Amino acid sequence: MSTYLKPWLLIPATAAALAGGLIWLSHLRYELSLETQRVTTEKKSIEQESNQLRLEIASLTRPERLRQYARDSLNMAPPSPMQVIHQ
Amino acid sequence: MISKEHTFIRRRIEAVAGILALGILMLGVRAVDLQWLQADHLTNLAEKQRYRQFTTVAPRGPILDQKGRILAKSIETPSIAAIAGEVPSDRINELAKVLGVSHKKLQHKLNKRKGFVWLARQVPPAVARKVMALNVPGVRQEAEWQRYHPLGPETGHLLGFVGIDGRGLEGIERTWNKQLSGESGLRQVRRDARGHSLPDGHWVREPAAGQAITLTLDASIQSIAYAALAEGVRNQNAKGGSVVVMRPQDGAILAMTSWPGYNPNSFRHYRPSDWRNRAITDVFEPGSTLKPFTVAAALESGRWQPDTQVYCEKGAMRIADYTIHDDHAEEWLDVTGVLVRSSNIGSAKMALDIGARPLHNMMEKAGFGRRSGTGLSGESSGIVLPPERWGPVETANIAFGQGIAVTPLQLATAFSVLANDGVHVTPSLFADQLGQHAPTRVISSTIAHQVTQMLEYATSEDGTGSQAVPAGYHVAGKTGTAQKPNPRGGYSKGKYNAVFAGFAPVNDPQLVIIVLVDEPQKSIYGGQVAAPIFRQIAESALPYLGIPARFDRHGDEQDLSNQTWRTMPIVAKESILDSESLFGMSMREVRHFSAQRGLRLHVHGSGWVIRQKPTATSGLKHGETLEVWLNE
Numbered sequence: 001m002s003t004y005l006k007p008w009l010l011i012p013a014t015a016a017a018l019a020g021g022l023i024w025l026s027h028l029r030y031e032l033s034l035e036t037q038r039v040t041t042e043k044k045s046i047e048q049e050s051n052q053l054r055l056e057i058a059s060l061t062r063p064e065r066l067r068q069y070a071r072d073s074l075n076m077a078p079p080s081p082m083q084v085i086h087q
Numbered sequence: 088m089i090s091k092e093h094t095f096i097r098r099r100i101e102a103v104a105g106i107l108a109l110g111i112l113m114l115g116v117r118a119v120d121l122q123w124l125q126a127d128h129l130t131n132l133a134e135k136q137r138y139r140q141f142t143t144v145a146p147r148g149p150i151l152d153q154k155g156r157i158l159a160k161s162i163e164t165p166s167i168a169a170i171a172g173e174v175p176s177d178r179i180n181e182l183a184k185v186l187g188v189s190h191k192k193l194q195h196k197l198n199k200r201k202g203f204v205w206l207a208r209q210v211p212p213a214v215a216r217k218v219m220a221l222n223v224p225g226v227r228q229e230a231e232w233q234r235y236h237p238l239g240p241e242t243g244h245l246l247g248f249v250g251i252d253g254r255g256l257e258g259i260e261r262t263w264n265k266q267l268s269g270e271s272g273l274r275q276v277r278r279d280a281r282g283h284s285l286p287d288g289h290w291v292r293e294p295a296a297g298q299a300i301t302l303t304l305d306a307s308i309q310s311i312a313y314a315a316l317a318e319g320v321r322n323q324n325a326k327g328g329s330v331v332v333m334r335p336q337d338g339a340i341l342a343m344t345s346w347p348g349y350n351p352n353s354f355r356h357y358r359p360s361d362w363r364n365r366a367i368t369d370v371f372e373p374g375s376t377l378k379p380f381t382v383a384a385a386l387e388s389g390r391w392q393p394d395t396q397v398y399c400e401k402g403a404m405r406i407a408d409y410t411i412h413d414d415h416a417e418e419w420l421d422v423t424g425v426l427v428r429s430s431n432i433g434s435a436k437m438a439l440d441i442g443a444r445p446l447h448n449m450m451e452k453a454g455f456g457r458r459s460g461t462g463l464s465g466e467s468s469g470i471v472l473p474p475e476r477w478g479p480v481e482t483a484n485i486a487f488g489q490g491i492a493v494t495p496l497q498l499a500t501a502f503s504v505l506a507n508d509g510v511h512v513t514p515s516l517f518a519d520q521l522g523q524h525a526p527t528r529v530i531s532s533t534i535a536h537q538v539t540q541m542l543e544y545a546t547s548e549d550g551t552g553s554q555a556v557p558a559g560y561h562v563a564g565k566t567g568t569a570q571k572p573n574p575r576g577g578y579s580k581g582k583y584n585a586v587f588a589g590f591a592p593v594n595d596p597q598l599v600i601i602v603l604v605d606e607p608q609k610s611i612y613g614g615q616v617a618a619p620i621f622r623q624i625a626e627s628a629l630p631y632l633g634i635p636a637r638f639d640r641h642g643d644e645q646d647l648s649n650q651t652w653r654t655m656p657i658v659a660k661e662s663i664l665d666s667e668s669l670f671g672m673s674m675r676e677v678r679h680f681s682a683q684r685g686l687r688l689h690v691h692g693s694g695w696v697i698r699q700k701p702t703a704t705s706g707l708k709h710g711e712t713l714e715v716w717l718n719e
Contacts, residue, residue, distance in 0.1 A: 030285070037284055048163050058157040058237035059695065063310035065671055080558055084630035 137277050139284070140291065145269025146232055147253060148297030150246060150260075152306045153339075153518060158242050159260070161253075164233040165215035166208040172201040173225025182226065185217045186210070208251055209233045211694065211718065234260070238306060239670055240348030241313040244364040245304070245516075248351035257354075257362050259300070259516070262464045269297035301518040303339035308332055311627045312342040316602070319620035320346045323585075323607035329366040331499040332624065333599045335506035335590060337521050338514040340461070341598070341628075343367075343496070350670070352718075353697050367459075367466040370492035371603060374569030374613070375429045375551075376588040377488035379505060379538050382422055384449035385437040386534045393537050394421045397433045404432045409480045411435055411487075426541040427550045429566065431487040438486030443477035446485065452511065452529040453501040455493050460513040460524065469493045488569060499601045502588050505542070505563070506596035509535035539563045543593050546618075555587055555618035557626030559636025563596075564589020564621065566613035571606070582606050587617035591625050597634055600624055669696045669704065669715060677715055685709035692717040 059065075070076040121129065150159040167186065174182075174197055183193040186207050196204055207214070208231060215228055234249040236242060247258020255264035272294025276284040312330040320328045332342035345365035349357035363369070385391040402416025413430050425433030438446050450456060456471030470492035472481065484490040493501075496514060504511050509532050513524035530538075542563035546552040551566040567586035570578040585604045590596040602617040602624075610616050630636065669677060677696060681688040686707055691714075698716040707713060 030279070033285055051160065051162050054157060055160050055162060055235055055237060058160070059235075059671055062238050062241075062671065063307050064238075064241065064314065064668070067310075067314070078627060079630070080626065084636065 138275055139278050141274045141276070143272040143274060143294045144230070144232065145271055145294040145296045147234065147249070147269060148267045148299045150267070151299060151301045152304045152309075153302065153341075154305065155301070156306045157237060158302065158304070158306065159234060159236045159246055161232040161234050161249075163230050164209045165212055166229045166231045167206045167210060167215060167218050168227055168229050169197065169204055169206050169223075170202060170225045170227075171197045171199070171204045174223060175225075178221070178223045181221060182206070182218065182223055185214065185221060187214070211692070213693065236351045238310070239350045239352060241310050241344065242304075242306075243349050243351045243354075244345045244362070244366070245343050246351060247362070248354045257351075258364060259302075259463070262462060263300060266298045267300060270295040302516055303334075303341065303518055303521065304343070304516065305341045307631055308624075308628045309342040309344060311631070312600075312624050313344045313346075313348065315620050315623035315627075316344060316346050317348070318623070319602070319616065320604060323604060323609050323616055325604045325608065325616075326606040327365060328602070328604040328620075329369070329495050330603075330620070330624065331366050331495045331599075331601045332628065333499045333503055333514060335503035335512070335596050335599050338500070338503065338512035339518075339521055340496075340499075340514055340516050342624075343516075350697065356698065363465065364463070365603075365605075366495045367461075367463055368494070369605075370467050370469050370494055371584045371586070371605075372489055372491065372569040372572065373493050373498055373588075374488040374567035374584070374586060375431075376498060376565045376567035376586050376613075377491065377493075378426055378429065378434045378486070379542060379565055380449050380453055380501065381434045381438050381446060381486040382426055382541065383505070383530050383534055383538050384446045385422065385441050386537060387449070387530055388441040388445055390441060391422055391437060393423050393541065396421055397425060397436050399425075399430050399432045402432070404435065406435070406439075406479050406483050409483075411483060423541045423544055426538075426565070427544045427547075429545075429551050434486040435483035438482050439479060443474045443482045446482065447471070447474040447477065449529070450485075450491070452527070453504050454497050454511060455491065455501065459494075459496050459500055461496070461516050463516070466496075467494050469497055488567060495601045495603050498586075498588050499599050502590060502599045502601065504529045505535050505538055506590040506599050507535075508532045539593060542589065546589065551612075551614040552587060552589065552618050554614060555589060555621040555625075557591075557622050557629070557636075560591050560625065560629060560634075561593040562589050562591040562621075562625065563593045564591075564618075566618060568611055568613050583611040585611060585613040585616035587613050587621045589621060591629060592634060592637075597632060598625065598628060668702075669699045672696045674717060677717075680704075681713050686711055686713045688712075689714040690717060691715070694718050 146163075147161040149157055149161070152158055179193055179197065180190050183190045186193065188207070193206065196206060206226070218226065219228055232253055234253075236246055236248070245258055247260040248256055249260050250256045253268070255261040255267065260267065273291040274288055275291050276288035278284055312332055316328050316330045319325075327346050329345040330342065331340065333340050343364070343366045347361055349361040354362065386393070396419050399413060399417035399420055401418060402413045404411045411431050413432050415428055417424075417428055417430055417433070420428060420430055420433055422437070424430070425437070450471055456469050458466050458468045472490070477485065481490055500511070500514050503514075509528055509530040510526045511529045512526045515521050515523070542565055543561060544550055545566075546556050546562045546564050552562070552564045555564050556562045565588055567584075567588070569584045569586070571582040571584055573579040583606065585607050587602045588600075590599040600621050602620045604616045604620070607616045669680065672680065673695060674690065674693060677690065678688060684707065687710065689712060694717045696715050697718045700714040701707070704713065
């Protein structure tokens with residue numbers, strides 16, 4: 001058995017292992033690239049949604065709307081300056 | 088025999104060798120052809136197949152108010168495009184139905200050319216999804232950026248709007264288009280056989296997002312000013328108006344608004360004349376609001392003191408062939424009285440006494456006759472004649488605000504001088520530009536203080552501006568009423584501008600407010616038309632800024648917080664901020680609104696209300712029709 005194990009065999013064995021590793025790494029890189037693309041697209045879509053939600057907040061909390069809501073739904077009236085107390 | 092056979096074999100070997108040599112030669116020639124002669128072209132072709140370039144559109148920068156609230160922002164919106172030659176004619180009908188356009192119109196668009204055409208730009212995402220679900224060959228979805236101004240008409244004139252190509256066309260959007268615009272990026276990636284991008288992509292050109300701009304504006308004060316102006320203009324059936332609110336210490340513009348308003352989110356529905364920012368583009372004769380500066384120039388000359396007496400000629404005075412009139416005939420008034428009673432004759436006499444040049448210098452140093460320095464496009468510099476052209480009549484007229492034209496912003500800047508202990512500060516709209524210009528002294532602190540005191544008397548019970556004072560505050564201000572010039576060079580009969588310019592609180596001015604109402608119908612006087620608008624803005628904005636109201640007791644001012652608690656009845660008066668706009672309501676809210684009032688509702692689109700017909704809902708009776716347009 002030991003007659004088949006020659007030191008020079010280490011060279012092709014190492015080369016084969018390295019080649020295999022390289023292929024595995026390349027595959028891993030490719031898979032990661034696909035994952036990155038997917039995550040980037042998701043990130044972009046979340047950013048877009050967040051942008052829209054921010055705008056929606058700005059639109060829903062605009063002073064004119066709050067004023068109308070306070071007056072019509074909560075029956076509030078603007079305070080006169082004397083009714084505003086500061087700490 | 089053998090030699091014959093040898094010769095044959097040799098020939099065969101030679102022939103084969105020749106063919107092989109020829110083959111090798113041809114391979115060599117081909118190799119040279121491919122690797123050398125056609126190298127550039129083929130490399131190009133290979134790279135085109137392997138590489139792909141993506142354009143990344145950079146969004147336009149947002150515009151924020153001083154507290155970081157969004158005033159303008161871009162959102163990605165789908166648009167529908169097509170390669171016209173690839174769209175089958177039998178599917179145009181269903182495409183037109185989903186897009187909500189007529190078959191004929193869509194056909195016309197597709198017939199214009201064979202290549203790329205826009206079918207519908209910036210459509211709601213729901214429509215885009217429906218179109219893409221049809222799967223019509225040649226039709227595709229593109230991403231575009233749509234600008235949205237959440238405050239709508241309240242900031243319309245100041246911010247302007249953006250065209251469909253993303254370029255600012257009016258207002259701040261136009262003036263600062265370069266900073267706001269982003270620069271699109273170009274990214275190159277390698278693709279595999281299945282079209283997936285490989286990880287070693289690189290930027291050919293990095294995208295640069297548009298810069299955010301933070302304004303000195305306060306959305307709440309802007310909204311307060313807009314609502315008060317709208318109410319005031321409607322009450323008077325006036326043609327229009329504008330308001331500028333400024334912080335005198337650093338020149339920060341807190342609000343700038345005009346009426347009639349327009350909604351920048353649907354600017355095409357309005358006339359271009361409605362788009363202009365009246366607070367900086369329109370000039371008007373300031374009338375009596377200029378008198379404080381005549382008085383300041385007179386005091387500065389040293390020839391006049393606050394208690395110097397002037398004879399007011401019982402209401403009429405002749406200069407050359409021109410007669411000056413006072414609304415209230417007076418005899419002897421001191422300088423304070425001239426301001427409080429708003430005497431034209433008293434002001435004219437002061438101006439004629441000190442001469443044209445000192446008065447002109449005062450106007451110039453206070454900021455009249457030149458652009459204010461905000462950099463806004465379309466700003467007028469106003470009209471101030473050179474002093475060489477100031478004869479006695481002109482000098483007398485200018486002393487009480489005729490023959491000179493100013494913008495509301497210039498008047499705000501000038502009143503800031505009085506509020507700011509005599510120091511002129513350049514007004515600014517941008518938070519990062521505050522304090523960039525060195526302040527300049529226009530009048531001494533003592534004179535500024537004296538004029539302020541006189542202006543406080545002018546808003547007392549005896550003065551013309553008493554309606555400008557909110558309960559619990561002291562206001563220094565001046566009313567003005569000026570006849571409007573007509574195009575023929577004279578004055579229009581019956582067309583007036585009513586103005587109120589002032590600041591509050593007097594002991595530590597925090598707000599300078601200018602109110603201009605154009606052609607009021609019920610009253611022409613600044614004290615009755617513009618002063619109440621000033622009061623409404625001041626009484627809402629001052630508590631909002633944390634400036635407490637004070638009240639006088641036995642002549643002393645005491646802080647309210649030092650008092651024992653008093654219960655205040657809530658006065659159920661009709662709100663000054665009443666509004667009839669459905670703008671921004673959701674479909675559900677509109678349905679609720681119309682159901683409550685028994686109105687017949689017609690709805691177009693989905694999302695939020697962007698337009699309504701009629702614009703005033705209060706006059707609608709049970710069973711009448713309300714039509715609203717919504718947009719996502």
